[in-house]
Amino acid sequence: MAKTGAERQQDWRDRRKAAAMRDRAAVAPRLPGVPAAEAPAPAPVDLLTPRPAAEAPAPGQRYSEWADEHLIVSAGRKRGQRWKTLAWQVEPVDRAGAGGAIVVLRCASQAGKTSVALVVGAGRLLCGEPVLVVTPAARPAGSTFSRERLEPLLASPPLVRYLHHERVGGLARSSSLTYRTLSTGGSVSVAGAESPSQLAARGASCVLADEIARFPASAGREGPPIPLALERTADWRETRSVLLTSTPVLPGDAMDQWYSSGDQRHWFVSCSCGHAWSPEWKHVAADPPAIVCPECGRRYPDGPEHVNLVEGGHWRPTSDAEDPEVISYSLPRWLSAASTLRACVTDRKRAERKNTLAVWRRTCAAVPSDPDPSEVVDVSPIEARREPMDHWPPADVSIAFGGTDVQADRLEVAILGFPRDRSWSAVLAYHVIRGRPAYAEPWAKLQKVLDGAGVRLCAIDAGFEPRPVRLLAQRDRRVVPIRGMAGDGRMPIEAPAPGGKSWCHVVGADPLKRDLLQKVDSGWLRLPRAPWCTSSWLRSLTAEHEERVERAGRVVTRWVVHHRRNEAMDACLYALAVSNLVPAERTGRRRRFVRLAS
Template sequence: MSDAIAVLAEYGADAAYEAGLRAQVRQIIAQSFSPPPDLTVSEWADEYRVLSPEASSEPGKWSTARVEPSRGIMDAFADPDIEIVTCMVAAQTVKTEVINNVAGYHVHLDPCPMLILQPTLQMAEAYSKDRLAPMIRDTPELSAKLGNAARDSEDTILHKKYSGGHITMAGANSPASLASRPIRILLCDEVDRYEASAGKEGDPVSLAIERTTTFWNRKIALVSTPTIKGASRIESSYEESDQRRFFVPCPKCGHMQHLQWKQVRWPDDKPLEARYHCEYMDSETGELCDHAWSEAERLKAISRGVWIATRPEVKGHAGFHLNRIASPWRALGEMARDFVLVRKHPERLKTWVNTRLAETWEERGERANPDSIYGRREEYDAAVVLPFGVGTITASVDIQDDRAEIEWCGWGADDESWSLDYQVHYGVPNTPGFWEVIDSALLRTFQHPAGVEMRVEASCIDSGGHFTQHVYNFVRTRMARRVYAIKGIGGPGRPIWPVKGTVNKAKNVTIFVLGVDQAKDMHYKRLEIKEPGPGYCHFPLAEHYDKKYFDGLTGEKAVLKTDKKGFTVKEWHKVQQRNEPLDLRVYNIAARLSLGLNMERRLMALRVAAANAMNAAPKPITVVEETVQAAPHAFPGRRRVRSRGVER
């Protein structure tokens, strides 16, 4: 650096510029050799941090004691023996404020270059505006350092300079933001939501870590709620760590234990009265403590908790796992109530496990047993009358070179479904008569027991085969009937039904791109449901619903594989030659999601129509010899009365 100054002096550099450069050199030397701050991160937060009203339910001065589990996590960043910090934690517990406090600590007491990495650039901007900016504004020590950033031409929403360092916010989906500036403190938030690769550059976490290699005192943090077992970044990192858990004492026996969902119990149908039960068993007598903690006792136990490494032999990598049972923000009964509400919904239960228990979701039964589903078929004939629970109808069409396969599906409360009919129409898709048959099929109506004729409200037609243009021609004039041209795309994270369609201006048509992997996940989870109710799939005793149909309905299985970059990915592989029933069910799921339908209101209207129809029916004539016969598929409560040859 002194050589650089000498060169500037030799060539007549401006005196003010030279003085500024000398000041920078002195600052760098001072930072390099100065002792670390006396305060830990939690002590700094207790002393200086102020919570903002728009970012906290309890604005005002920060208190680590209010959320005791955060203490050990924050202080790991001040431990010189720890280089990597992994936090696999429940949503809405401690993770965002931990990141904020670590950033604030370094801005104030230990200036250095920092990078806060979010899943996307949009999320990075939102974090900067909604979390970082209010913290800077309301914490005086930070506003003194960063408060003038808006007047600095080099500062932006995603880049904040201060004396001795900067905070950069970036998106894991942006290669450019991961390929500049050396970083000493790397804070990666929600890593399980990152794309597998930042463009074509590779793993975004690895790219970001590369930027820390020049710092001997670097800190790398990976923070997230987990997702799928075997494909979760945060779980993989936690398993490599010293695996710390938050242990709390039982209020009665004092036994230290980390809080587990299996110890939470409640009286039948009263989840709000849930209590945590001590796990301790006396090894000599076999006697259980089983003390049921009151809510006050649970909160007191949390306040006395400590982090204990379950793999202390691992050095330099601190891993923290924390579920919402250890959170003071929500009562245990509310968590139990939420569980009761989602336990019969596989998709919602998965989210609950990830966000409340901070555990990965293990995919099971990726190929349901076709024989067991075949064996549970039911006696109903939708061609005569619909099952009463149906509130809307969708259809799906799969176009092959010599035929079209069509399935109609009825949907009820909580996406309970009824397969209504399955037909195969043979013909060549480039002939007008072929599409007349398809049009007639999609205009088909069904009789509801409430006396209402129901039509198909949304239809999906696959446009990915050899007759794409013919599909486009067909749907172009039928969009008002919600007849959609769709194309299925695999890959994680893609929504089943897109936010909006993709407009092909050249073809004058809108195509809807489906996330078929997500739909298959949903479909297989629903097939696992054993009892009628939310998500359950009903199938009729009908000609087309034979064993061949159910083989096709379960015609693929999910396989976890490691890709070329070392990531675990899920791939769907055929286990049957023909899988049209599976494809059609995926398209019907998408068609159902396309409908912004208030199902509860729809079903209520059908119940009212049914009641009105019953009240308007004429009373039967009373005769001595009256024969009552049950009408096949009649709405329960109605009957046919034969009297003297007259049916009423």
């Protein structure tokens, strides 16, 4: 008689149980002359005590020597090759690996500063210690670091042999962005500098903070993020490893403050005449590219002579440290063997033509710089057109639309009002709602704002936190989820196809930006003399400008950001986009494409 499905499943369970019992009996320790049934149970395994790996740095061993012997390059054009520590990287790697000091590395972009952090983190993980990586924001900076830097490192020898392949939590759901453990007892977690809960989630003996010049001034309401992260190392005060790296941005930012508190070491090279100096840009000749000795005038052209010169250098303090625990380093790109003098000279000439010398000074010379005049938009004409609050909002406003830009710790909402004929628009109000968008509190406050302003429709960016935006859209028919897409050929706004998988409207960012900037310049967008409508807010409203460049023989358009905050621009863009939608088009019963009203 054929067995039923339930009987076959029970037989399968019995076979699996018997196989598991045979496996346990086969691996159980047995004493000579003692039957298997009487063999003692295996000793419990201590999962909390660190068990350094065989490839871990030995006590007292220099991390640079250990890395050259054991590590494999995990990403980039040299992926799969044996790791080779550059001459300038040796001392920062060894100082950070030895622990007991705060190492600050102010370095040009693409010179190898993040590789220093990865080497130190890999050594600490193999020694069975917890590592905390801090990025400017959980998303996208933290997710990008995890995907492009951390995961390839963990998947490369020797760490891959000790990696627990299960992920604790997920990128979208865990309070800590990434948390991975090794069988050595080590663990690594990635946290955003804007989140005090992520910074305080767990202790760490090693803190690696990347791009600290772009850290927010405060992690929520709890103060600067770097001191909060250092509090996590209290149990390892004498042996902790702290490495702060960044490309400089502005004078007085976090990187500038930490670098100035140290002994400010520079990379000195020695000429054949015996003169030792730290080459500045004035010591670099442009045609042909070469470093020139200021004492004897000898030229070290691009190529082997330049590489031999910089690889034979050494670090030298140039100032007395304000904090004896801080050791700070500064390295421009032309003193790294990973770059060429020709590339530095080409970037300098391009910056002079484009009036972007401030960007070049930050990314190539590794010095903080105030924005160039060309990077600062003159908003005084727009500021002069602001209207008094006595007659605000305008009496002709008949309908209002909202746009919400979602950030890691807040929502920024712009309310735009229109007359019946849509001949102009006015920014009626602008609200900043504090709170993490993963929680319900800021969304409840947003609904109160929409109720008070009588908003007909409100577009909300769903690219950062899609789940709460989708839930809110299901409850509130005024909410229009959107995603911004770049490209000249896109429609300003496109509704999702009926019956399709997409549930968001797609906003063509490029045509909307052109339209908004034109309306701001022409006075079509009216602004009040409100406390929030300051010159800084107006720069945020005009934070980007269009630039046409030639690439691969054709002219393409790119948008250049010249102000560090563009939330006002995005929020007004979304409100302008949603003003062209009606409820019938949201349900898919009308045409799919909606053009901007003229």
